[in-house]
Amino acid sequence: MSDFEKLGVVIKYEFLKHLRRRRLYIILGIALLVEALALILIPVLRDGYPSDVTLMAGMLTVGPSLAAIGAIFFAGDAIAGEYEGKTGFLLFTNPIKRYVLWTGKYLAGFIAVAALIIFTYIIIAIALLVIYGEVPLAILGSFGLCVLYASATLSITFFFSAVSKGSMGATVMTLLFVWVISGIVESILAFTGNPYWFLISAGGDSIALPYGSLEQFMSGFGMGGHLADVMGNFEPLSIGMAVWGMLIYLVVGFVASIWISNRRQLA
Amino acid sequence: MGDSIIIENLTKYYNDFLALDKLTLRVPEGENIGLLGPNGAGKSTTLKILCALLNPSSGKAYVDGIDILKQPEKALSHIGAIIETPEFYSYLTPEDNLNYFGRLRGMKGEALAKRIKEVIALVKLEKWSKVKIEKFSRGMKQRLALAQSLLHDPPILILDEPGLGLDPRGLVEFREIISDAGKRKTVFFASHQLNEVALICDKVAIINNGQLLAYDSIASLEQKYQSLEQAYLQLTGGNIE
Numbered sequence: 001m002s003d004f005e006k007l008g009v010v011i012k013y014e015f016l017k018h019l020r021r022r023r024l025y026i027i028l029g030i031a032l033l034v035e036a037l038a039l040i041l042i043p044v045l046r047d048g049y050p051s052d053v054t055l056m057a058g059m060l061t062v063g064p065s066l067a068a069i070g071a072i073f074f075a076g077d078a079i080a081g082e083y084e085g086k087t088g089f090l091l092f093t094n095p096i097k098r099y100v101l102w103t104g105k106y107l108a109g110f111i112a113v114a115a116l117i118i119f120t121y122i123i124i125a126i127a128l129l130v131i132y133g134e135v136p137l138a139i140l141g142s143f144g145l146c147v148l149y150a151s152a153t154l155s156i157t158f159f160f161s162a163v164s165k166g167s168m169g170a171t172v173m174t175l176l177f178v179w180v181i182s183g184i185v186e187s188i189l190a191f192t193g194n195p196y197w198f199l200i201s202a203g204g205d206s207i208a209l210p211y212g213s214l215e216q217f218m219s220g221f222g223m224g225g226h227l228a229d230v231m232g233n234f235e236p237l238s239i240g241m242a243v244w245g246m247l248i249y250l251v252v253g254f255v256a257s258i259w260i261s262n263r264r265q266l267a
Numbered sequence: 268m269g270d271s272i273i274i275e276n277l278t279k280y281y282n283d284f285l286a287l288d289k290l291t292l293r294v295p296e297g298e299n300i301g302l303l304g305p306n307g308a309g310k311s312t313t314l315k316i317l318c319a320l321l322n323p324s325s326g327k328a329y330v331d332g333i334d335i336l337k338q339p340e341k342a343l344s345h346i347g348a349i350i351e352t353p354e355f356y357s358y359l360t361p362e363d364n365l366n367y368f369g370r371l372r373g374m375k376g377e378a379l380a381k382r383i384k385e386v387i388a389l390v391k392l393e394k395w396s397k398v399k400i401e402k403f404s405r406g407m408k409q410r411l412a413l414a415q416s417l418l419h420d421p422p423i424l425i426l427d428e429p430g431l432g433l434d435p436r437g438l439v440e441f442r443e444i445i446s447d448a449g450k451r452k453t454v455f456f457a458s459h460q461l462n463e464v465a466l467i468c469d470k471v472a473i474i475n476n477g478q479l480l481a482y483d484s485i486a487s488l489e490q491k492y493q494s495l496e497q498a499y500l501q502l503t504g505g506n507i508e
Contacts, residue, residue: 001372001373006371009367009370009371010371012370013359013363013366013367013370016359016363017356017358017359020358020359020399021358085354086351086352086353086354087353087354087355087356088320089320089350089351089353089354090353090354090355090364090368090412090415091368092318092319092320093318093319093320093343093346093348093350094343094368094371094372095339095340095341095343095344095371095372096340096371097340265320265321265322266315266320266321267281267312267315267320267321
């Protein structure tokens with residue numbers, strides 16, 4: 001049996017595990033709830049939907065962004081859980097190379113999170129079609145960036161899962177890194193006029209960029225004025241640089257997690 | 268017949284703690300060998316190295332002549348193992364878990380489905396084969412672990428305290444299964460339960476502090492020390508769990 005065939009087996013059963021767990025449906029529920037709230041609250045709070053379809057599309061990217069964050073919950077226990085839960089005593093005694101195992105787990109997590117993202121984008125497309133009678137082509141760019149962001153987040157989670165003793169620790173460390181630390185540093189760098197494309201949170205921000213720049217979104221919401229002064233030094237994010245940033249996290253996080261996991265022993 | 272398992276000068280340190288001290292042991296093909304020793308003697312460490320779960324600090328280990336350090340996947344294909352109290356994926360059923368592990372071992376289709384039914388029947392879990400494992404007791408998980416170790420009909424069984432968590436009836440059934448399998452396979456079996464070992468194994472290796480203290484037939488040890496228990500007590504310094 002080739003390594004490639006074994007990889008297929010791992011992907012199939014690891015994905016089955018995701019399907020059987022509640023977290024997939026919880027994340028899907030949260031993403032849909034956020035989309036529903038946006039669709040309900042925006043017309044209530046500002047007298048109807050924005051006239052520009054791309055502005056509305058940009059606002060609705062919050063759902064897929066949350067779905068992408070679901071990668072953290074799919075992958076937090078991917079490696080650490082095998083050691084913590086002692087399932088590794090069964091899995092690791094099978095004749096399979098460890099890197100094949102970790103790659104299969106990564107791809108199964110990716111398929112699960114990609115399915116969530118696809119579902120949320122279908123909801124967005126249907127909503128835009130119903131409200132505006134059109135779906136901007138930029139939605140494809142946003143979708144691609146969202147999938148890339150999820151892949152990078154998955155790699156970061158794999159890294160923390162490889163170095164953590166427990167699944168909970170890996171999940172919390174990743175959330176802190178992606179949402180808190182990266183977010184704070186990004187704000188500081190962005191508003192002091194420094195580049196911040198290399199932060200993973202910038203990758204998350206880039207998901208809405210195919211629809212327009214941050215300044216366009218702010219003026220679309222009537223938030224020019226005083227905020228324009230605050231944003232005087234703001235360093236705009238380019239999609240190209242954000243893509244590079246996410247690719248670095250994707251590759252380095254994944255390779256590092258495999259390298260560390262292959263050296264980990266089950267005592 | 269050759270040796271199914273060869274352990275040569277196996278040494279394992281956990282930081283400064285010496286768990287295995289140049290352990291050397293050969294398990295002939297087709298024999299059932301018990302591995303006895305107090306807690307911390309190095310039994311589990313030895314079995315984990317044989318199952319490629321741990322790397323030794325030095326020394327060699329071979330399974331059916333295959334170097335476990337150099338070709339772990341090839342060596343593992345000859346082994347069925349229960350190490351400690353293994354946990355299964357609780358949100359999957361026994362059938363799902365066995366399908367997963369069977370497929371990883373190259374089994375598939377009707378042959379795999381048939382074999383899964385056989386081993387599930389062997390450990391008497393037929394009624395539970397489609398129930399999520401999260402509802403299982405420790406004893407039921409141990410039965411399932413035995414089923415997965417036999418799934419691919421390996422020539423070598425490596426068992427670490429496989430009777431843990433089983434009720435008296437389960438222990439008797441387990442012993443019958445292992446004894447029956449042991450007629451055709453090599454069994455290397457670590458346990459604290461001397462009576463279980465005596466009923467299943469022909470020979471025992473007694474280790475303590477990572478060193479081999481005795482390796483002989485049970486009959487010979489009983490002749491020398493009056494009983495297997497006395498042999499164990501005297502050789503391990505009177506420390507019995």
